[in-house]
Amino acid sequence: MGDADITLRHLARRRPEDLVRALVPEGRRIEVLGWVDSQVTNIERRLDKALRLRVDGEPRVLHVEFCFALRDDVPDRLFEYLGFLFAALRLEGPGEPVPPIESVAVVLSGRSRRLPATGQRRTAWPGRPFSGTHFRVDAVYQRTVGELRARGSVLWLVFTPLARNATAAALKEVVAEIHAGATTVEERAELYTALLVMATIDPWGHNLLKELIIMVEDKEEGLLRRTPIIGEMIIEAERRGEQRGELRGELRGELRGEQRGEQRGELRGEERGKQQAIAELLGRLFARRLGRRPTAEEERSILERARAIGPCEVEDALLDLEGEALVRWLAEPIRPS
Known part of the structure; x- marks a missing residue:
């Protein structure tokens, strides 16, 4: 989703409690423990989409996926991610039960007809009992401005231009x-x-x-x-x-x-703006991790890596690597993924 994905993930990391409170049933006691951070991130580096919680004192994990539309590949992606997440949680606590996990697809656009409240990825043979995964669908674009404001957080206000x-x-x-x-x-x-x-x-x-x-x-x-x-x-x-x-x-x-028929100059101008926005967001994340702003050379490396391997991959590296390891990674030659 490009700019939308990186912008929303950045805001969600700032306000995890606000994200969770709208997606957990009302009346429950909620304690946010933090984002999942695991050794399995060398295999699948986007486990920061999942939050550890206690709901009414019981351990839970909430996985949130921002989707431009509920396309056919969304159930596959959620199922694949759930496998990585389950493996990560199991490795972290050998012999301990894996906390119950719930996945939510937050959908930003799509058909005008109401989307289902749940989706699924079935893996069983035809005619056999269901196996696979179910996930919740939060079609924010099908909600009203009032419904989004009622969630009680500036985080959810950013979705109001999508409201019907x-x-x-x-x-x-x-x-x-x-x-x-x-x-x-x-x-x-x-x-x-x-x-x-x-x-x-x-x-x-x-x-x-x-x-x-x-x-x-x-x-x-x-x-x-x-x-x-x-x-x-x-x-x-x-x-x-x-x-x-x-x-x-x-x-x-x-x-x-970016729409069809725009002149090349317009596209170049918008692309420059988007790249600067991505660099600014990633630069702020760097500053929070290391306690200082990146140098000019580090800023250049961040932007070049965002172009080469994608801004989400760079964001993941900024979250995964610590101190000098992050500085060394930015100084290394870029290896496209």
């Missing part, structure tokens, strides 16, 4: 809630970036991206221009000579996602 009843008036209130609910300027920038990335998906054809950009710019006074993925899009639109007065008056820059 999203309007400019409703999103103006959402922007104000994010402004009030974010704890730092940095977090606000990340939340607004996710909000606008969700608006580019636009599963219902609301076409609210331009208005949403104006709302955020009005509220934050230039924050968008300092946010790489959005600022680059605005700058590129201006370079193309498109007439644009004050952002609050009129935004004529065609700030769309």
Whole structure:
């Protein structure tokens, strides 16, 4: 899913409690113990999609997968991941029972007809009793703005542009809630970036991206221009000579996602913005891990590796490797996967 995936995973790591509380039945006592981090990550490095919990005092594991759409390969991916996760948990506690695991596919777009509440990957022979796995489906794009706001967290507010009843008036209130609910300027920038990335998906054809950009710019006074993925899009639109007065008056820059028929210049501009946004997110993660910002050489290595092996793989390495091991990895020649 590119930008959407890395942005949402980054926010989920910031606010795991908010992620969990919306996906665990109401009324349960929940304690978040942390993300699964296991030696099996050398085989499957994305086990940070799973959280260790205690629900009513009992150990549980919650696996969350963000999906652009509920495509045919999603059940296969969830089943495969579940196997790696089960193996990781079993190796960590030899002789101990593996905690019950629940998988949830958070779906961002798809058909207008209501998606099922559960999905499955069947592995049994035809005509035999079921074996395989079931997973829950949380089709956030089929929910209303009110339902997403009722989840009680700025994390879930970023999904409101996907809602079937999203309007400019409703999103103006959402922007104000994010402004009030974010704890730092940095977090606000990340939340607004996710909000606008969700608006580019636009599963219902609301076409609210331009208005949403104006709302955020009005509220934050230039924050968008300092946010790489959005600022680059605005700058590129201006370079193309498109007439644009004050952002609050009129935004004529065609700030769309990658669509067929866009000119090469537009694609290059958006790609530069996306790459800078990815580098910024990964740079912040590096800083949290090592307690300092990456050097210019390290920043260059992070971006080159994101291009060569994918931003999610680089994010996984930043989470897996410690201290000097991470510094050495960034200094090594890049080996495409």
